[in-house]
Amino acid sequence: MLASTWSVALVGVEGRMVQVEADIGGGLPRTVLVGLPDTALYQSRDRCKAAVTNSGHPWPATLLTINLSPATLPKAGSHYDLAIAAAVLAASGVVPLDALRRTALLGELGLDGRLRPVPGVLPATLAAARAGFTRVVVPLRQAPEAGLVDGVDVLGLASLSQLVAELRGDPVPLVDPVELSVTTAPGVRTGVLDLADVVGQEEAKWALEVAAAGRHHMFLHGPPGAGKTMLASRLPGLLPDLDAVDALEVSAVHSLAGFDLTGGLVTRPPYVDPHHSASVASIVGGGPRIARPGAISCAHRGVLFLDEAPEFAPQVLDALRTPLESGTVSIARSELNARFPAAFQLVLAANPCPCGMAATPGAECRCAPAAVRRYAEKISGPVRDRVDIVQTFLPLRRSQLKAAAEGESSARVAERVVEARARQRERLRQTPWRTNGEVPGPHLRRHLPPPHGAQLAWDALDRGRLSARGVDKVFRLAWTVADLAGRDRPSRDDTALALAMRRGEQPGTLVREVG
Amino acid sequence: MGTQRQSVGRHGEDLAVAELERQGLEVVARNWRCGRLGEVDVVAVDRTGAVPEVVVCEVKCRTGLGFGHPLEAITWAKLRTLRQLAAEWVRDHPTGPGRVRIDAIGVVLLPGRDPQLTHARGVG
Numbered sequence: 001m002l003a004s005t006w007s008v009a010l011v012g013v014e015g016r017m018v019q020v021e022a023d024i025g026g027g028l029p030r031t032v033l034v035g036l037p038d039t040a041l042y043q044s045r046d047r048c049k050a051a052v053t054n055s056g057h058p059w060p061a062t063l064l065t066i067n068l069s070p071a072t073l074p075k076a077g078s079h080y081d082l083a084i085a086a087a088v089l090a091a092s093g094v095v096p097l098d099a100l101r102r103t104a105l106l107g108e109l110g111l112d113g114r115l116r117p118v119p120g121v122l123p124a125t126l127a128a129a130r131a132g133f134t135r136v137v138v139p140l141r142q143a144p145e146a147g148l149v150d151g152v153d154v155l156g157l158a159s160l161s162q163l164v165a166e167l168r169g170d171p172v173p174l175v176d177p178v179e180l181s182v183t184t185a186p187g188v189r190t191g192v193l194d195l196a197d198v199v200g201q202e203e204a205k206w207a208l209e210v211a212a213a214g215r216h217h218m219f220l221h222g223p224p225g226a227g228k229t230m231l232a233s234r235l236p237g238l239l240p241d242l243d244a245v246d247a248l249e250v251s252a253v254h255s256l257a258g259f260d261l262t263g264g265l266v267t268r269p270p271y272v273d274p275h276h277s278a279s280v281a282s283i284v285g286g287g288p289r290i291a292r293p294g295a296i297s298c299a300h301r302g303v304l305f306l307d308e309a310p311e312f313a314p315q316v317l318d319a320l321r322t323p324l325e326s327g328t329v330s331i332a333r334s335e336l337n338a339r340f341p342a343a344f345q346l347v348l349a350a351n352p353c354p355c356g357m358a359a360t361p362g363a364e365c366r367c368a369p370a371a372v373r374r375y376a377e378k379i380s381g382p383v384r385d386r387v388d389i390v391q392t393f394l395p396l397r398r399s400q401l402k403a404a405a406e407g408e409s410s411a412r413v414a415e416r417v418v419e420a421r422a423r424q425r426e427r428l429r430q431t432p433w434r435t436n437g438e439v440p441g442p443h444l445r446r447h448l449p450p451p452h453g454a455q456l457a458w459d460a461l462d463r464g465r466l467s468a469r470g471v472d473k474v475f476r477l478a479w480t481v482a483d484l485a486g487r488d489r490p491s492r493d494d495t496a497l498a499l500a501m502r503r504g505e506q507p508g509t510l511v512r513e514v515g
Numbered sequence: 516m517g518t519q520r521q522s523v524g525r526h527g528e529d530l531a532v533a534e535l536e537r538q539g540l541e542v543v544a545r546n547w548r549c550g551r552l553g554e555v556d557v558v559a560v561d562r563t564g565a566v567p568e569v570v571v572c573e574v575k576c577r578t579g580l581g582f583g584h585p586l587e588a589i590t591w592a593k594l595r596t597l598r599q600l601a602a603e604w605v606r607d608h609p610t611g612p613g614r615v616r617i618d619a620i621g622v623v624l625l626p627g628r629d630p631q632l633t634h635a636r637g638v639g
Contacts, residue, residue, distance in 0.1 A: 028594075028619060028638045029587045061584035061621070061633060 003090035003097055006104045006133065007083035008124035009075050012331075012338030013252045013293075015120075015127025017104070019069045020080065022087035027063030033084075035068030038076040047078075047109050048085045055113035055161045057094050064088065074336055078108035079118035082137065085109060085160055099167040103135040104128035106146075113160040115139040116178045122255035125149045126248075137163065140177040145261040148251065180260055195234050195410040200396050201227050202407075207391040207501060209413050212238035213420035214480030215437035216473075217324070217346040217386060219309075219379075221504065222393025223363070224356045228349040232305045235347060236271040237410040239302075240418050246301045249341055253300055257293050270302035272344075276311035284319050285340055286331050296323050299344035309348040310378035317383050320346065324386045327438075345437070348387065350379065360395055388437065388473045390504025420483040436479045441472035444479075451478040453492030456499055465503065474498045527576025527622040527630075528556055534620065534632050539563050540570060543611075549603045553596050558604060560612060567612040571601040576622040585621035586633060594639040 001024045008015040018035075033045050045066070049059045066084055068075055083105040089095050106124055108116040117139045125136050125146040135153045138146045143156025157163050158177035165172045195205060204220070208231055211218045220228040242250060247265040254270070255261055274283060274295045281287065285294030296304055306312060323329045327343035352358040353372040358365040365372070424435050427448070433439050439448075457474045460466035466474065477498035478490035487494070532542050535557065544558040557572040573593070575585035582588075594617070601615045617639040623631040 026637075027635050028589055029584055061586055062635065 001091045001093065003087050005083045005087040005090065005100050006128075007080045007106060008104055008127050009073055010077070010120045010123060010127075010256065011073075011336055012340050013123045013249075013256060014339070015124050016070075016073065017128065017131045017133075018073070018075060018080070018083075020083040020087045021065075021067045021069060022084070022091040023065045023067075024060045024091045025063050025065065029061045029063070031059075031064045031066065033066045033068075035066075035071045036074045037068065037080075038074070040078045041068075041075055041080055044078065044081050044084055047081055047111065048088065050111040051081070051109040051113040051160050052085055052088060054111060055159070055164065057089060057164070058092065060088070060092050064091075077118065077120070078116075079106045079120070079124070081109040082107040082115065082160070082163070086163060089164060095164055095167040102133050103137060104133045105137045107137070107139045107157075109160060110178065114175060114178050115157055115159055117142050117180050119258040120256045121145050122148060122261060123252040125152060125154070126252065128152060141180045141262065144264070145255060148248070148261070148265055180262065193234050193237055193410075195237065195413055196407045198227055198230055198234065198407060201231065201393065204231055204391050204393055205407070205413075207389050208235055209238065209417065210477065210480050210484065210501070211235065211345070211347075211389055212413070213417045213436075213484050214388075214424070214476060215345050215435040216388035216477060216480065217437070218348070218389045218391060219384065219387040219504070220347065220349040220391050220393065221352060223360050223395050224351060226393035226395050228393060229305075229307055232303075232307070232347045232349060233271065233273070234410060235303050235305075235345075236269050238414050238417050239269040240414070240421055241267050242269060242301055250301050253293050253297050253340060257298055259298075270299055271305065272296075272299040272302065273305040273307060276306070276308050278312065278316060280313070280316050280319050283316050284323065284329050284331065284342075285338075286333075293340050294329070296320065296329060296342040296344050297340040300341045301343060302345070303347060304344040305347045305349070307349045309350045310375055312378075314378060314380065317378075318380055321382055321386065343438075346387070348379065348383075352376070363395070385467055385469055388477055389501045391501070392504055416484060419486075420480065423483045423486075424479075436476045436483070439476060441469070444472055444475050448479070449489055451475055451482070451490035451495045451498075453478075453490075453495035456492075456495055460499060460503075466499075470502060474502050477501055523578060523624065524574075524576055527624070528574045530576075530622055530630055530632060531572065531574040531620040532557055534634065535559050535570070535572065547600075547604065549600055549607075552599055552603065555597070555600050555604065561616070566614055568614045568616045569601070569604065569608075569612050570616050570618050571597060571604060572618045572620060573597055574620045574622065576624065578624045578626075580623065580625075584633070585623060586619055586635060589619050589638070598639055 004019050004021045007018050007020055009018045031045050052059050086105055090097050108118050110116055121138050121142045122145050126149050128136050129149050129152045136146050137155045140156040140158045143154050146154040158175040162172050222228055247267050250266045251261055254266055272295045283295045285292055285297055323342040328339055329342040330339045353365055353367040353375050355366050357363040358372050457471045461471050478495045481494040481497055482490040540559040540561045542559045547555045547558055555571050556574040559570045561568045561570050575588050577585040597617050616637050619635045619638050621633040
């Protein structure tokens with residue numbers, strides 16, 4: 001007897017339908033699983049056998065061949081268990097052969113036959129819906145996640161015995177579902193962090209507002225305790241909600257990373273702050289055979305904050321260069337090539353030297369000049385060049401701390417950011433971009449009117465104080481400053497301010513200007 | 516205990532022989548021994564197909580399923596022995612058909628139920 005069911009193979013966030021065939025033939029009892037499975041999938045044989053027998057059904061005492069088709073596509077993960085068990089049950093006549101038409105099955109089986117949650121339910125359901133499937137069977141606690149996809153019926157089940165009953169039309173038995181292990185998605189705590197908590201540092205707060213409005217990358221530079229981390233962690237609170245398309249994209253990546261999506265789609269920009277001991281694979285994504293999303297993909301449409309940036313391995317920082325330009329990351333392994341979205345906003349923070357005091361007027365830095373230089377050089381030139389705003393912090397003075405006038409709240413700043421974003425969307429409505437930070441240089445220079453005072457940037461280029469990419473960055477920043485001020489075209493002052501922000505001029509030389 | 520186990524095995528072989536004869540095979544030997552190599556439970560000649568074949572048949576009999584299906588007890592090592600025995604049989608009986616097939620028959624004897632026979636053809 002031959003029977004087949006369907007499941008989904010995930011390559012990056014793209015899903016491909018996989019047909020699971022089970023053939024019961026003559027021969028000595030043996031179960032063969034073919035179709036390029038990885039180890040977790042190969043062991044599915046043994047899980048399924050125990051799950052089927054413990055659900056009260058016989059496992060065929062003959063040669064049983066299970067094939068996952070297309071046979072040349074490498075398959076990984078434990079979520080094929082349900083499709084394999086269902087195919088075997090259909091081949092042995094326990095459930096009707098045609099009961100699983102146009103149905104995709106996802107879930108890992110416990111030895112007791114209960115269904116266990118698996119990562120990637122959302123992108124897999126999306127793939128099934130796009131391939132024209134009308135029904136998806138998922139572990140009960142992940143039904144809300146699969147339900148985020150329009151156009152498919154979602155059947156959430158707690159066990160294999162429930163599936164058999166459902167397909168045979170028998171009364172469905174009550175089974176305690178396996179609970180999700182709670183992995184909280186990054187960025188959920190942004191709601192409680194308010195910009196009003198940050199004392200002083202008015203200029204840095206202004207830079208943060210510009211970064212939020214135009215999605216500009218930032219480099220925060222200053223002595224320990226000046227508030228770099230405090231400020232960076234408040235950036236997501238200034239960003240507007242994700243739109244529907246972005247929310248689905250971000251949720252799909254988070255589903256693959258195994259984050260809990262029972263609360264619905266991710267609608268707030270995520271915030272990811274990996275420790276500086278992170279490996280390249282944990283940052284950009286990867287794994288030996290199956291590609292898993294890394295921190296940059298988890299921070300898609302959100303903020304990636306690298307605190308103590310010089311402490312990161314140099315190859316980790318340099319691995320950010322391509323995704324910073326393209327907004328995606330392509331991970332190639334011997335057997336597959338996975339692509340993940342990675343349009344993140346980068347915030348780097350660093351001390352000026354190992355002791356932290358080098359750039360502070362009046363403080364004594366105990367580091368040798370060579371040590372200061374080496375420390376600064378740990379962030380390579382190409383990475384620095386991709387940063388739009390360099391913000392230098394000064395230590396807080398007593399008067400600033402004691403005065404402690406209540407600063408502006410995140411909500412008020414966020415309102416201005418929303419307005420500035422609306423102006424950008426309006427200006428860029430004929431293009432695929434939505435924020436100034438994303439606009440490529442040629443479009444900036446050819447299709448938008450040049451900012452007033454553009455000559456300032458060109459002069460800086462001539463004198464070697466700015467790279468060619470730097471000129472584009474200055475123009476982008478100038479547009480964002482103008483958008484925040486409600487001007488239709490950047491003024492000469494906007495451009496001067498942008499140039500100073502880009503070059504990270506000493507604090508005090510900037511003039512705060514809000515229209 | 517030993518005699519009981521032997522009698523269960525004997526009973527299973529009787530049932531297997533009856534099954535093979537029902538299928539139209541001619542049973543030519545039972546418990547054929549070959550030195551230290553081992554023993555073949557049943558040897559039969561199958562003339563029902565296009566080409567006549569010698570069938571070397573292993574019979575496994577169990578009175579319960581607590582240790583799995585009887586056919587699961589036929590291991591790779593057992594199959595290797597059966598292949599060697601099959602070759603010895605053909606060498607010993609040069610006038611018979613030259614083609615050999617190895618079959619296995621699993622017999623499950625559950626108290627109060629009819630015996631269940633599973634016949635796997637061409638297993639090695």
